[in-house]
Amino acid sequence: MKTQPCFTLAATTLDAPNALELARFYQSLLGWLMVREEPGWVEIAPPDRSAGLSFQTEPFFTRPRWPSRGSEQQMMMHLDIEVNDLSSALGHALALGATMADFQPQSDVRVLCDPAGHPFCLFVRT
Template structure:
């Protein structure tokens, strides 16, 4: 697998969020499309502008756009990683199913999890 692609109302804005969150450089950028990847190689993240994008609902409900996928991001210090994500524009999800994982939403509304082993 080369990458996971996230749709967004603005691919460039969402890519900037994840670039700053993960510290990954941009690999490719063109109108409506951005790719970032870890500097040491491996699968990256791509972002695609989708004019009809609808924010997913977390937790899921039958009447709202459901989350189709989410990212799990391992961190060294959960509390400082949450603070960093919030400073970049993430929000903490109201529903937290586990005490050792924090569910946040990126600026486009995609849920993602931060966890520490």
């Protein structure tokens, strides 16, 4: 019987109009390390160097729309970020340049958009 190869998620990559600017936002938000930077490509990771986030400059980037609307660029994915204090985490994210999404579907989760428009959620695990 053939054994299955080993797969390890190394990163999630977000396209942006400027990879370095968006990487700096998430680096400040999460307190992670910048582990690789080259023109149009940046990687950040947690201190233990487990799966991180990568950012790629996309010259034709179109801001996603959330909640989605028929003909506009839809959100293809989002990040769920666990925090220990929703109120202070929200304030921190907003101070770094995030914006609050108009639609908030849950009272215990805050949906925000990063500076490039990617939605992400902050939540406290209950």
